[in-house]
Amino acid sequence: MIEIKTPAEIESMRRASRVVAEVLAQLKPLVKPGVTTAELDKFAEKRVRELGAVPAFLGYRGYPATLCVSINEEIVHGIPSPKRVVREGDIVSLDMGAVCGGFYGDAAVTVAAGEISGQARRLMEVTSGSLEAALSKVRAGARLGDVSRAVQEYAEGNGMSVVREFTGHGIGRHLHEEPSIPNFGKPGTGPVLKPGMTLAIEPMLCLGRADVIVKNDGWTAVSADGSLAAHYEHTVAVTEDGCDVLSRA
Ligand code: MF3
Ligand code: CO
Numbered sequence: 001m002i003e004i005k006t007p008a009e010i011e012s013m014r015r016a017s018r019v020v021a022e023v024l025a026q027l028k029p030l031v032k033p034g035v036t037t038a039e040l041d042k043f044a045e046k047r048v049r050e051l052g053a054v055p056a057f058l059g060y061r062g063y064p065a066t067l068c069v070s071i072n073e074e075i076v077h078g079i080p081s082p083k084r085v086v087r088e089g090d091i092v093s094l095d096m097g098a099v100c101g102g103f104y105g106d107a108a109v110t111v112a113a114g115e116i117s118g119q120a121r122r123l124m125e126v127t128s129g130s131l132e133a134a135l136s137k138v139r140a141g142a143r144l145g146d147v148s149r150a151v152q153e154y155a156e157g158n159g160m161s162v163v164r165e166f167t168g169h170g171i172g173r174h175l176h177e178e179p180s181i182p183n184f185g186k187p188g189t190g191p192v193l194k195p196g197m198t199l200a201i202e203p204m205l206c207l208g209r210a211d212v213i214v215k216n217d218g219w220t221a222v223s224a225d226g227s228l229a230a231h232y233e234h235t236v237a238v239t240e241d242g243c244d245v246l247s248r249a
Helices: 007-030 037-050 118-135 144-157
Strands: 067-071 074-076 091-100 103-112 168-170 177-181 198-201 204-206 212-214 221-223 229-231 234-239 242-245
Touching (some): 007 091, 007 103, 037 091, 074 229, 103 118, 118 144, 118 198, 118 204, 118 229, 118 234, 144 177, 144 198, 177 198
Antiparallel strands (some): 067 074, 067 091, 091 103, 168 198, 198 234, 204 229, 212 221, 234 242
């Protein structure tokens, strides 16, 4: 069952999502050669709590941090570490969730550390563009497959590949709710979207093949061929005539 949220519940989700957006925006300028991923995580946790929210990932299924920091061929769920130093030319995906008054927000961005290659820049642009393509399909009466297909069409049309092992998800009272939102699919299929549904849409794209390996830390997902990956995510509410992006800064 896909839960419909009341306007008041959506406002709680907006508060949580805005905390995420604000902290991600504050992290961006810190993503520079020499910073460790543990330093980024420490900053994120401190800011989330100062803003009156609680980190959503910390302790979730045993995940040990506030942030996921996934660098280059790492796709998602990179665990922050004091030993992992950001280098010039890296692309760094930052994924974070927060809880406010019992409701969740979840968002992700990919950030360039210093000067990056043209290919890396293009991957970031196409991944961000595929998220915007998905958001443009969200409205009451559309089908979930329309949204999934929009990501796939935009990504593959621009020469990138779509990760299939991980999906977006419903969100609200829990970090992960129904439905699961693949980044590939067929238009005109899947559940019909209704006002008050709340979704976390999160394309993960690779420059090469999209096959995934999970490292033996049990979390870090990397591209099997070592190609670069990028990840963007927004938490949104379905409205009568479109999409209310709750995690827009
Ligand atoms: N944005 C990701 C997701 O929704 C991050 C989850 S990380 C975890 O699945 F640690 F919370 F699992
Ligand atoms: Co998510």
